Amino acid sequence: MRALYPISYAVRLPVVGKYLGQLALLLAALTAVPLAVALFLGEGGLALRLALVTAVLLASGIPAIRLPAPAFIQENEAFAVVGLAYLLAPVFMAWPLTVPGIPLLDAFFEATSGITTTGLSTLASVEDKPPGFIFARAWLQWYGGLGIAVLSVALMMGHHVAARRLFQPEAEEATLVTTTRTHARRVLLVYAILTLLAFLILWPALGEAFPALLHTLAAVSTGG
Structure with a gap:
């Protein structure tokens, strides 16, 4: 079946900017959790950096979502937005992760590893790292496992085809006009339920809530 919006133009910057703005607002909300x-936990240095990152994301996202752009998004633009989303998140989160004295390049690697749930790390040990840092790293991995595109479709974007195109850039018309947002919300619900169940199982098994939460965030996202 013919795609709903085939590529008719080169990537239009206002379109990409508008949806990256929405993703920036989503990242700001997600960054508020480790903040x-x-x-x-009283970790002022980490909190300050996360607060600044949140402010920058809000300051860039709010004007971007007001950009005039068509209601539809082409396949090439959808691929560009989703790809840039996975670059945007680690770029912004790398600086806060340097708090324990990690070089910026290593912090960027840690953030990228978290977002992509590869589980790789440049750190020889995390026992000497502050708990806020460890949580931020685990939180990146948790929402990276769910997928930024799924989160944005489920929580922020409307029912129009542009949102569905972000979720399934190669989808065809029959698929796009059905239940993409509903499906994304169901995925989010199942993910949240699995997270809660894993935490409730690990908490009594480990005897402490915080380690149980960290293990849960890593396990549910299948990190590594």
């Missing part, structure tokens, strides 16, 4: 944990 809250860092504040709770």
